[in-house]
Amino acid sequence: MSRTGTADQPSTDVGAQTDTDVVVVGAGPTGLLLAGDLATAGLRVTLVERRPRTTGNLTRAFGVHARTLELLDARGLADELVAGGTALTRLRLFGRLTLDLSRLRSRFPYLLITPQYEVERLLERRARTAGVDFRHDTALRALRQDAEGVTAELAPSGDVGTAGRLRARYLVGADGVRSTVRELVGLPFPGRSVVRSLVLADVRLTRPPGDTLTVDGAGDAFVFVAPFGDGWYRVMGWDRRRPMPDDAPVDLDEIRDIARRACGSDFGMHDARWTSRFHSDERQVPTYRVDRVLLAGDAAHVHSPAGGQGMNTGLQDAANLSWKLAAVLRADPSNPEELLDSYHAERHPVGTAVVRGSGAIIRLAMAGTPLRRTARTAVTGLVTTVRPLSARVTDMLSGIGVSYAAARGAHPLAGRRAPDLALAEGRLYELLREGAFVLVTPRGDHPASPEVTAAPGRVVRATWAHPDRHGALLVRPDGYIAWARD
Numbered sequence: 001m002s003r004t005g006t007a008d009q010p011s012t013d014v015g016a017q018t019d020t021d022v023v024v025v026g027a028g029p030t031g032l033l034l035a036g037d038l039a040t041a042g043l044r045v046t047l048v049e050r051r052p053r054t055t056g057n058l059t060r061a062f063g064v065h066a067r068t069l070e071l072l073d074a075r076g077l078a079d080e081l082v083a084g085g086t087a088l089t090r091l092r093l094f095g096r097l098t099l100d101l102s103r104l105r106s107r108f109p110y111l112l113i114t115p116q117y118e119v120e121r122l123l124e125r126r127a128r129t130a131g132v133d134f135r136h137d138t139a140l141r142a143l144r145q146d147a148e149g150v151t152a153e154l155a156p157s158g159d160v161g162t163a164g165r166l167r168a169r170y171l172v173g174a175d176g177v178r179s180t181v182r183e184l185v186g187l188p189f190p191g192r193s194v195v196r197s198l199v200l201a202d203v204r205l206t207r208p209p210g211d212t213l214t215v216d217g218a219g220d221a222f223v224f225v226a227p228f229g230d231g232w233y234r235v236m237g238w239d240r241r242r243p244m245p246d247d248a249p250v251d252l253d254e255i256r257d258i259a260r261r262a263c264g265s266d267f268g269m270h271d272a273r274w275t276s277r278f279h280s281d282e283r284q285v286p287t288y289r290v291d292r293v294l295l296a297g298d299a300a301h302v303h304s305p306a307g308g309q310g311m312n313t314g315l316q317d318a319a320n321l322s323w324k325l326a327a328v329l330r331a332d333p334s335n336p337e338e339l340l341d342s343y344h345a346e347r348h349p350v351g352t353a354v355v356r357g358s359g360a361i362i363r364l365a366m367a368g369t370p371l372r373r374t375a376r377t378a379v380t381g382l383v384t385t386v387r388p389l390s391a392r393v394t395d396m397l398s399g400i401g402v403s404y405a406a407a408r409g410a411h412p413l414a415g416r417r418a419p420d421l422a423l424a425e426g427r428l429y430e431l432l433r434e435g436a437f438v439l440v441t442p443r444g445d446h447p448a449s450p451e452v453t454a455a456p457g458r459v460v461r462a463t464w465a466h467p468d469r470h471g472a473l474l475v476r477p478d479g480y481i482a483w484a485r486d
Helices: 029-040 066-073 078-083 116-130 180-184 252-263 310-329 336-365 370-385 387-398 428-434
Strands: 020-025 045-048 086-088 090-093 097-100 111-113 133-135 138-145 150-156 164-173 191-205 213-218 221-227 233-239 269-284 293-295 437-441 459-463 472-475 481-485
Touching (some): 020 150, 029 045, 029 310, 066 078, 066 310, 078 116, 086 221, 180 293, 191 252, 191 336, 213 252, 213 336, 221 252, 336 370, 428 437
Parallel strands (some): 090 213, 164 293
Antiparallel strands (some): 138 150, 150 164, 437 472
16 A cells, blocks of 8 residues: 555545656755666656755765766766866775775776765766756655556745646655655654764865875864865864754864864864864665655665765665666566565665664774773774775775675676676676666677576677686676676
């Protein structure tokens, strides 16, 4: 039975003609990537955003990890984004642990420092080119579901907003931590606040800590410093002794003091162009799907900023969902409900892992007792000295190590991320730009496995670049291996 935002009011829209195939609520990175994918697949997409159409120059998110860059590469956007950012190959944590990203087995062995608005700019351009119908200054007020679709009630939130009803086959909430969609379908958002009164500032530094992303802490304070590459630095700090409400003003002297107590230097910070104060929660919805309504990004999960995984996890949610939703709307899969349910089955555990992993980093940074600081030293020492453990941490932080559970008896490669394979027709991620499955085989070999012939959607055929390479792979549109043969 459908759960709706107006459950006491029966729907009168059953069987009504749709105005659009999918309504996406929220024009942040997650919503933009999803909408662009669906429109590129030939679907009608309406993107609803309560904010006006403006491009900001300040942002909290600023790091793009390797796996996200691979997904952007599969959309022809990564090289342009990389050209305007700064690549960091090392992350320094707590003074003694350095994670070497240059060892990542990826075309992008680094963390790209670039502001969120640059990611949004490229994704919006792609979505508009693909024909997405943008409705800025527009808020979702109510929604109703039935067996055939979703009716969204819209109202202006600004001067040029849209009012009225919008009928769609599906609706996706990518509208952030205060998601209206999540509230309207009645989903809880269980969790708790992890740390209060985090302060942020974009500043210049007279004595920068180097070209690494740095997290350091001592007792009652921790600080995080990352270079934008253009002379500006992002500084985040926390002071156990000064809990403040989110609306309390931030003074640069407060951040200097936190830095000095956390790592012995304020790096000569000056000329703050932006400051902010916020708190950090750990929360996740119990399900990412309620009938014809799905959630992605911060609407489904939120966690501490440690590790810089928030925007990245949302973009990876969108990449997982988009091809499945497109296949269902094109009537490709034999079992559409199973395919849509696999979105939750695959991404919910990833969201849980990110919540726990970022929480572990922030708790290590907040270690306030001698016993906890001793434990932190032991953990960081173990990761530093045990190479496989260090590689595992780096892989998971970057998203490269994320994999999905495969069916019992499947090939060991099934569910794993596909690297950017060298093929006779070009790189794998160049071929994935067609939004289709890619079947890779030796030359002259075209397996007729049921797993291949039953793939939802179009299959692009390719061959290994090396003539002596054997085996076959079927790669999903999101760059994960669906089927393999030795």
